[in-house]
Amino acid sequence: MTPIIEIKELTKRYGRSNQPLTAVQNLNLEVAEGEIFGFVGPNGAGKTTTLRVMATLLQPTHGDIFVGGHSVCKTPREVRRVIGYMPDYFGVYHDMTVWEYLDFFAACYQITPTVRRALIDELLELVDLSHRREDMVDGLSRGMKQRLSLARTLINDPRLLILDEPASGLDPRARVEIRSLLVELASMGKTIFFSTHILADVAEICTRVGIIEAGELVAAGELEQLQQHLIPHRHIQMSLLGKLAEALATLEATTGVQNLHQAVERGNNHTRLEFDFSGDDQALSELLADLVRAGIPLIQFSSDARDMEEVFMRATKGLVT
Amino acid sequence: MDKLGAIRQKLGGNPVTVKELRGRMRGARAFIILTIYLGILVTLVSLVYFGFTASSRGLMAPEIRLNMGKVIFGVVVTMELFLVIFVSPGLTAGAISSEREQQTFDLLRTTLLPARSLVLGKLLAALSFIFMLLLATLPLQSLSFLFGGVAREEFIIANILLIVSALAYSSLGMLFSSLFKRTLIATVLSYATSILVVFGLPILVYAIILSMSVFFSNLGQLTTTMEALLIRAGWLIISVNPLATAIVTEIIFIEQRSVFMASLPLNGDTNFPILSPWIGYSLIYLLLSLLFILLSIHFTRQTER
Numbered sequence: 066m067t068p069i070i071e072i073k074e075l076t077k078r079y080g081r082s083n084q085p086l087t088a089v090q091n092l093n094l095e096v097a098e099g100e101i102f103g104f105v106g107p108n109g110a111g112k113t114t115t116l117r118v119m120a121t122l123l124q125p126t127h128g129d130i131f132v133g134g135h136s137v138c139k140t141p142r143e144v145r146r147v148i149g150y151m152p153d154y155f156g157v158y159h160d161m162t163v164w165e166y167l168d169f170f171a172a173c174y175q176i177t178p179t180v181r182r183a184l185i186d187e188l189l190e191l192v193d194l195s196h197r198r199e200d201m202v203d204g205l206s207r208g209m210k211q212r213l214s215l216a217r218t219l220i221n222d223p224r225l226l227i228l229d230e231p232a233s234g235l236d237p238r239a240r241v242e243i244r245s246l247l248v249e250l251a252s253m254g255k256t257i258f259f260s261t262h263i264l265a266d267v268a269e270i271c272t273r274v275g276i277i278e279a280g281e282l283v284a285a286g287e288l289e290q291l292q293q294h295l296i297p298h299r300h301i302q303m304s305l306l307g308k309l310a311e312a313l314a315t316l317e318a319t320t321g322v323q324n325l326h327q328a329v330e331r332g333n334n335h336t337r338l339e340f341d342f343s344g345d346d347q348a349l350s351e352l353l354a355d356l357v358r359a360g361i362p363l364i365q366f367s368s369d370a371r372d373m374e375e376v377f378m379r380a381t382k383g384l385v386t
Numbered sequence: 387m388d389k390l391g392a393i394r395q396k397l398g399g400n401p402v403t404v405k406e407l408r409g410r411m412r413g414a415r416a417f418i419i420l421t422i423y424l425g426i427l428v429t430l431v432s433l434v435y436f437g438f439t440a441s442s443r444g445l446m447a448p449e450i451r452l453n454m455g456k457v458i459f460g461v462v463v464t465m466e467l468f469l470v471i472f473v474s475p476g477l478t479a480g481a482i483s484s485e486r487e488q489q490t491f492d493l494l495r496t497t498l499l500p501a502r503s504l505v506l507g508k509l510l511a512a513l514s515f516i517f518m519l520l521l522a523t524l525p526l527q528s529l530s531f532l533f534g535g536v537a538r539e540e541f542i543i544a545n546i547l548l549i550v551s552a553l554a555y556s557s558l559g560m561l562f563s564s565l566f567k568r569t570l571i572a573t574v575l576s577y578a579t580s581i582l583v584v585f586g587l588p589i590l591v592y593a594i595i596l597s598m599s600v601f602f603s604n605l606g607q608l609t610t611t612m613e614a615l616l617i618r619a620g621w622l623i624i625s626v627n628p629l630a631t632a633i634v635t636e637i638i639f640i641e642q643r644s645v646f647m648a649s650l651p652l653n654g655d656t657n658f659p660i661l662s663p664w665i666g667y668s669l670i671y672l673l674l675s676l677l678f679i680l681l682s683i684h685f686t687r688q689t690e691r
Contacts, residue, residue: 120496145496156490160409172401173497217493 149218208239402507
């Protein structure tokens with residue numbers, strides 16, 4: 066698929082030339098159209114700097130970013146037509162109502178007043194704020210402000226949404242709402258590039274993930290690929306009511322099963338088997354089918370979650386620039 | 387569409403102007419400011435009126451009535467000049483810096499709104515508010531016509547000076563606002579510059595004249611060239627200060643009945659022609675306004691490095 070974002074040898078240094086602080090170092094990355102790309106990294110890793118360069122707000126020291134084929138350095142105005150940018154803070158105009166806020170930004174995108182009216186209604190409906198149309202922006206809750214901010218980023222119908230920590234500081238309900246909004250937007254064909262600290266969000270909605278640390282991209286790819294690359298073994302637990310010998314035989318005959326050991330669960334006579342498995346999801350599914358075909362009376366079969374946190378911890382070293 | 391119509395649509399269509407004016411006129415604040423401002427002016431004009439009527443005892447002589455018209459006009463225009471000089475920079479000193487402080491600057495910069503539209507939109511909104519205050523004062527200015535004593539030319543020149551000053555001091559505030567990230571710094575510097583030009587400059591010039599008069603008295607009779615040079619320098623200094631410009635222009639108008647030119651005697655026998663200071667003031671301040679606006683656009687446009 067055609068990349069909508071091409072980051073080429075991006076380097077950003079701050080400060081004086083004799084003592085520069087390198088925020089991003091030689092970053093190369095491509096994001097295809099339609100993806101939800103999660104950009105993860107510890108504080109000070111260079112996420113916001115990368116996003117600000119992408120949003121044409123910051124000049125890179127070296128390299129370039131191409132958004133929809135346009136260079137952020139050479140044709141920033143063309144890039145702005147393609148993107149919707151939401152920073153990690155909510156820019157508030159204290160003296161505006163919700164619709165005035167959207168109307169103002171729509172006018173900044175040179176959208177005509179007749180089109181604006183219908184557009185604002187649609188966007189407010191999308192972010193579920195139609196009932197707060199006439200309320201002052203300042204009076205909205207944080208979650209509502211974040212949804213309004215998301216509506217603002219959509220005002221020019223951008224192909225790419227650049228979102229810096231969209232769920233930071235939100236309560237669980239608001240987080241879920243924002244997450245489902247992002248999924249809905251992706252289903253509408255938008256590409257979403259967002260930075261976050263909340264690893265559960267990444268695991269939940271991202272099609273690909275990039276992990277950045279100390280200004281350098283340490284891992285990028287689909288979550289599954291990263292998991293396999295960074296955590297080659299997953300720990301499996303299974304409980305059975307009997308037929309231990311057959312179960313052990315099946316497991317020992319399966320490629321990828323290691324460190325097999327057994328225990329009897331107290332209180333009942335279930336036998337618990339634990340082992341490490343290096344195969345992929347398909348292989349694991351086949352193993353489970355083999356056990357069922359062999360008539361093993363399984364009552365539990367579970368894999369320790371190779372979750373995003375584990376991937377993140379393996380990929381990063383705790384370095385901060 | 388004719389050219390004027392296109393310009394009008396462009397100005398009216400600037401979203402920043404619409405937003406600013408909507409915010410400024412929302413609630414009672416603008417109307418309270420207007421009421422207080424007009425209240426002060428009405429009080430001053432009433433004081434002048436009652437002062438004159440009390441001293442005239444009975445029917446007022448025509449020359450006193452003309453004089454009263456002149457004084458009322460002078461008081462109103464001076465107050466308007468102070469308003470323009472000290473309110474205009476305050477209205478624009480937070481124009482760009484407050485966007486940075488509210489963290490809305492980045493949001494605007496990622497839209498298609500050019501830096502030029504942002505600066506001009508803010509400036510236009512500030513000027514609209516100032517002009518609304520000036521327009522509201524017109525009935526008080528026109529009171530002088532009721533009593534007489536003020537010529538049409540004086541009225542026109544006074545209003546040109548007010549408009550040019552409003553533009554220049556608003557642009558000055560805009561320049562500092564685009565240059566500094568903090569509104570407080572921009573406001574302090576805008577007011578410091580305004581105070582320096584209005585009050586500091588005359589004090590400085592007075593000090594220079596005092597010290598130079600000692601120097602020139604030792605030289606004896608000045609040459610014609612030297613005298614012409616000094617007149618030009620004095621004219622330039624007058625043309626930079628709004629109060630001095632207004633006073634000297636009025637003196638020239640009263641003494642020589644001239645709107646555009648004045649002639650000063652040089653070495654007693656020859657006359658040296660100079661432009662009336664309001665022309666110099668208008669040209670200098672219009673050029674400065676243009677420079678300030680262009681610099682503001684430049685600083686607003688700059689991408690962070």
